[in-house]
Amino acid sequence: MNSILITGGAGFIGSHLVQHFSNKYPDYKIINLDKLTYAGNLENLKDIQQSPNYHFVKGDIGDFDLVKELMEVHQINSIIHLAAESHVDRSISNPMEFVTTNVVGTVNLLNAAKACWNDNFEDKLFYFVSTDEVYGTLGETGLFTEETPYDPRSPYSASKASADHFVRAYHHTYNLPVKLSNCSNNYGAYQFPEKLLPLFINNIKHNKNLPVYGDGKYTRDWLWVVDHARAIDDVFHKGKMGETYNIGGFNEWQNIDLIHLLIEQMDEKLGRPKDTSKELITFVTDRPGHDKRYAIDANKIKTELGWEPSVTFEEGLNKTIDWYLENEAWMNNVTSGSYQSYYEQQYAKR
Ligand code: NAD
Ligand code: DAU
Numbered sequence: 365m366n367s368i369l370i371t372g373g374a375g376f377i378g379s380h381l382v383q384h385f386s387n388k389y390p391d392y393k394i395i396n397l398d399k400l401t402y403a404g405n406l407e408n409l410k411d412i413q414q415s416p417n418y419h420f421v422k423g424d425i426g427d428f429d430l431v432k433e434l435m436e437v438h439q440i441n442s443i444i445h446l447a448a449e450s451h452v453d454r455s456i457s458n459p460m461e462f463v464t465t466n467v468v469g470t471v472n473l474l475n476a477a478k479a480c481w482n483d484n485f486e487d488k489l490f491y492f493v494s495t496d497e498v499y500g501t502l503g504e505t506g507l508f509t510e511e512t513p514y515d516p517r518s519p520y521s522a523s524k525a526s527a528d529h530f531v532r533a534y535h536h537t538y539n540l541p542v543k544l545s546n547c548s549n550n551y552g553a554y555q556f557p558e559k560l561l562p563l564f565i566n567n568i569k570h571n572k573n574l575p576v577y578g579d580g581k582y583t584r585d586w587l588w589v590v591d592h593a594r595a596i597d598d599v600f601h602k603g604k605m606g607e608t609y610n611i612g613g614f615n616e617w618q619n620i621d622l623i624h625l626l627i628e629q630m631d632e633k634l635g636r637p638k639d640t641s642k643e644l645i646t647f648v649t650d651r652p653g654h655d656k657r658y659a660i661d662a663n664k665i666k667t668e669l670g671w672e673p674s675v676t677f678e679e680g681l682n683k684t685i686d687w688y689l690e691n692e693a694w695m696n697n698v699t700s701g702s703y704q705s706y707y708e709q710q711y712a713k714r
Pocket of ligand 2: 451548
């Protein structure tokens with residue numbers, strides 16, 4: 365039987381993954397270890413909190429004794445590690461938290477896995493969920509492949525790249541069975557409104573300014589979070605040991621074009637005349653070191669594992685907007701309290 369420790373399962377992607385595994389594999393045991401930082405929210409998991417195969421533990425991935433105890437008590441044979449500080453702007457204001465959680469926390473988990481599995485790695489797996497940002501930035505053309513050299517350029521991406529290197533080093537040095545995947549920008553329900561899409565959805569709804577960094581001509585590849593969870597499932601079950609899989613939506617957008625599409629869909633849903641909310645667009649001071657373009661070649665996972673996105677971007681965006689409009693209480697909860705001061709600090713000076 366699979367007994368899986370998922371870290372960061374109360375966050376955006378983690379909560380989708382926990383739900384996916386808990387629902388699809390009722391005979392697996394899912395242990396969710398999450399510190400419940402500002403980004404962690406048990407509301408995200410209310411649909412499965414009573415499921416017999418699911419168990420939540422509040423705790424820090426940096427706590428070796430806790431992780432070791434959990435692994436022993438629940439006879440964990442696989443770890444899917446997502447817990448992280450995940451927002452680039454916060455990494456620019458406070459890099460050390462990113463080192464502590466993303467680098468030291470990951471090495472702590474690797475050490476706990478190695479110790480608990482006692483160097484007997486048969487049927488064991490340490491799966492690290494990483495980002496396309498480790499590859500740096502692209503010019504007008506080209507795509508990140510699994511062979512693209514690492515060139516992280518923000519404290520966030522440097523911390524994730526460092527963690528990737530440690531995961532690979534434990535494979536090469538100690539034979540720890542590992543898999544990695546590096547994904548592009550996710551969007552969907554339960555995303556904390558510090559990230560572009562939920563922030564802009566919330567601001568459009570409340571007729572607040574839309575702070576577009578720089579000239580808005582930055583490019584990202586976007587993937588519906590449910591499809592990321594499906595991809596992790598495929599890599600977990602069918603991916604080759606020791607390998608990396610790039611995951612992406614085959615779906616590049618310049619920020620400003622994406623914002624126009626968002627405005628078009630939202631004005632229609634809110635019953636506003638077409639393009640009304642374009643007036644909210646405000647070009648603000650750029651993010652320092654802003655990476656120009658990310659684009660993922662996801663052909664390895666497509667051809668080797670048969671995965672591909674299940675929805676078009678227009679469909680995914682439509683579902684996502686509907687979810688935020690229907691779940692006003694969720695948004696109100698996460699934007700009360702410390703969110704207000706974060707917003708002031710982040711945007712007042714721009
Ligand atoms: P998120 O910020 O929404 O959630 C992170 C979760 O980790 C939260 O629940 C938080 O409470 C928890 N956490 C933070 N520090 C912890 C600690 N020390 N111990 C235990 N739990 C802790 O992040 P997300 O967007 O869901 O990203 C999840 C993972 O996927 C991250 O590793 C991120 O780097 C990676 N990733 C994200 C994206 C994206 O577009 N969001 C894309 C590619 C990869
Ligand atoms: O590529 C994968 C990465 O995608 C993940 O590893 C990160 O965890 C995730 O946060 C995301 O990083 P980005 O920096 O690309 O996402 P963000 O939503 O912060 O920004 C998307 C783009 O929008 C980026 O070019 C910056 C711009 N932006 C963002 C915000 C929050 C704005 O113009 N204004 C804003 O207010």
